[in-house]
Amino acid sequence: MAYVAPADFVRKAIDAGEAKVFMATKDAFIRAYMAGAILALAAAFAVTINQSTGQPLVGALLFPVGFSMLYLLGYDLLTGVVVLTPLALLDRRPGVTVGGVLRNWVVVFLGNFAGALTVAVMMAIVFTFGFATEPNAVGKFIAGIGEARTLGYEKYGASGMLTLFVRAMMCNWMVSTGVIGAMLSTSVPGKVIAMWMPITVFFFMTFEHSVVNMFLFPSALLMGGHFSVLDYLIWNEIPTLVGNIVGGIAFTGLMLYATHARTGASRKGEALSPAMRAAE
Numbered sequence: 001m002a003y004v005a006p007a008d009f010v011r012k013a014i015d016a017g018e019a020k021v022f023m024a025t026k027d028a029f030i031r032a033y034m035a036g037a038i039l040a041l042a043a044a045f046a047v048t049i050n051q052s053t054g055q056p057l058v059g060a061l062l063f064p065v066g067f068s069m070l071y072l073l074g075y076d077l078l079t080g081v082v083v084l085t086p087l088a089l090l091d092r093r094p095g096v097t098v099g100g101v102l103r104n105w106v107v108v109f110l111g112n113f114a115g116a117l118t119v120a121v122m123m124a125i126v127f128t129f130g131f132a133t134e135p136n137a138v139g140k141f142i143a144g145i146g147e148a149r150t151l152g153y154e155k156y157g158a159s160g161m162l163t164l165f166v167r168a169m170m171c172n173w174m175v176s177t178g179v180i181g182a183m184l185s186t187s188v189p190g191k192v193i194a195m196w197m198p199i200t201v202f203f204f205m206t207f208e209h210s211v212v213n214m215f216l217f218p219s220a221l222l223m224g225g226h227f228s229v230l231d232y233l234i235w236n237e238i239p240t241l242v243g244n245i246v247g248g249i250a251f252t253g254l255m256l257y258a259t260h261a262r263t264g265a266s267r268k269g270e271a272l273s274p275a276m277r278a279a280e
Contacts, residue, residue, distance in 0.1 A: 002186040009183040010087075010260040013253075016183075017084035018093045020076065021100045025107055028076065032111025033118075035075035040119035040215035042066020044138075046203065047216075051141040060204030064178075064196040071182045071195060077211050078108045078241075079172050080179040083248040087257055109241075116214035123215075124222040135223040146220025149208070150227045150235040161239060164208060168243025169251070171207030174198040176248035180256065208240040 004012070020028070045066070046059035053059075070077070085101045125131065127139030135143065153160035181194030202209065217225075217232045 002190055004184055004186065006256070006260045007263070009180065010256050012183045013084055013180055013256070014087045014091050014093070014261065017081075017086070017088035018091075018096055020081050020085050020104050021088055021093075021096050023104065025103075028104060028107040029111040031075045032078070032108040033115040034073070035070045035077045036112035036115025036117075036211055036214060037119050038066050038070040038073075038075065038115075039077065039112075039211055040116040040123075042069075043212045043215050044119065044123050044219075047142060047145070048138050051138050057204060060200050063203045064199040067175075067178060067199045068192045068195050071179070072188065072191065076108055076111075077175075077179075078105065078112050079175045079209065079211060079244050079248060081105060081108050082245045083172070083176040083179065083253040086249055087253055087261075090254075090257060091261065112211045113214045116211060117218055120215050120218040120222065124219055127223060139219075139223045142216060143220045143223045143225040146217050146225035146232070147227050149213075150217070150231040154231065154235045160235075164236065164239050165243040167206075168208040168210070168240040169247030170205070171202050171209050171240075172244035172248035173251040174202035174207065175209060175244075176252040178202075180252060208236070208243065210237060210241045210244050213237055213240055 042063050042065055046063035049059040049062060050056050071080075081104055085096075085104055088096045089098065089101055124135075124139070127135045127142075134140075153164045156163070175198065177198040178195045181198065182191045184194040185191050213236055217236060221227070221229065221232070
């Protein structure tokens with residue numbers, strides 16, 4: 001599968017982060033829009049499988065189709081750029097600034113949301129025959145998800161908010177590992193396998209993903225979910241976004257950077273064996 005050594009794929013991740021900081025606004029938005037749309041379609045696909053089969057594991061095993069597709073096409077999710085771009089800042093790449101990183105985050109957020117919202121409207125039309133009927137079984141299932149993952153957290157107050165935040169952290173630990181997974185191999189099968197594994201974990205565990213939620217919750221509101229836009233923002237999207245950022249940077253970006261880009265000294269004064277040099 002043409003495996004890429006850790007020191008090399010971490011360097012690729014830093015290079016990718018640098019490139020995203022300097023990417024033209026138009027290109028960043030288009031790539032984010034398409035990423036949000038494709039991920040939303042994959043979420044609709046997986047939820048349809050879950051509702052029709054009653055087997056969440058099947059939906060989780062197939063959801064990574066969308067994730068793999070969008071990254072192979074070179075599109076960008078916010079959950080990926082919030083991990084990659086800080087690496088370029090941490091590595092002190094020339095011209096990379098906090099302002100440049102934040103600009104990229106805002107553009108990608110807006111693009112992801114626009115793409116996910118577009119698919120939310122389109123799927124709501126499909127599930128309701130152009131809003132002429134009640135939502136079908138899948139539409140009602142999505143409306144229920146929206147209620148359970150906003151009002152369900154609100155019911156527990158601060159404990160619910162903590163749970164939401166931790167689930168969001170753990171989500172982007174897995175998702176950002178999938179983003180890095182695309183760099184672990186130089187072959188398409190190798191990239192897909194490396195991406196598939198952590199994405200399956202995140203989806204089956206129903207961790208909170210800010211971009212997936214940009215599809216699920218607007219869809220739920222369009223199809224009669226009994227919660228408000230404010231409920232969605234306060235009791236899901238905003239804490240999820242913050243948790244995704246913290247989890248991705250802390251558990252993926254910083255850990256890989258600390259041990260593979262800034263490797264510690266080994267056996268001072270002693271020659272390293274070929275095996276140890278390879279491990280470096």
